[in-house]
Amino acid sequence: MRSLTFAFATLAFSTFAFAQSQSFSSLEERMTAKDFREAGLDKLSDEELRTLNAWIERNVRLADPALAAQAAAAPVAPGVNTDTVGFENARRDKVVSRINGTFKGWFGKTEFVLDNGQVWQQTEEDRFPFTAESPEVTITPGAFGSWRLKVEGANRSTLVKRIR
Secondary structure, three states: OHHHHHHHHHHHHHHHHOOOOOOOOOHHHHOOHHHHHHOOHHHOOHHHHHHHHHHHHHHHHHHOHHHHHHHHHOOOOOOOOOOOOOOOOOOOOOEEEEOOOEEEEEEOOOEEEOOOOOEEEEOOOOEEEEEEEOOEEEEEEOHHHOEEEEEOOOOOEEEEEEOO
């Protein structure tokens, strides 16, 4: 059931992401009652459905190129902390920094402490032994709010989330 709901949410997000309108229509408004039932969404509580609709709306707005460009170009108000990249509902700018010292790769849930003070954690369970001395890392935004970390000189990347 959870897989079906996730698959449907992914499909719904993809459909909504291409919509040019800035107004948001909930799943209940966009689907026929039959489709809503067949997708199993009628089994969600009101709170679960509100949470799903809110998540889709947030991610649609982040995926809209016009809105993303507008947000990136918008001046930052005085006193606003711009060091929130990587946290939910924050700006989704690429991060380039370094890992100080000897880097030994990642091994599932590895924490990456960057010299800019940010700490990211691997969200995948994959393993990649790789040794480098103070390598540059690039963290780029991905689909559905994800982030991907790539280490200079490595031929692989891993999914991460910011924890500090």
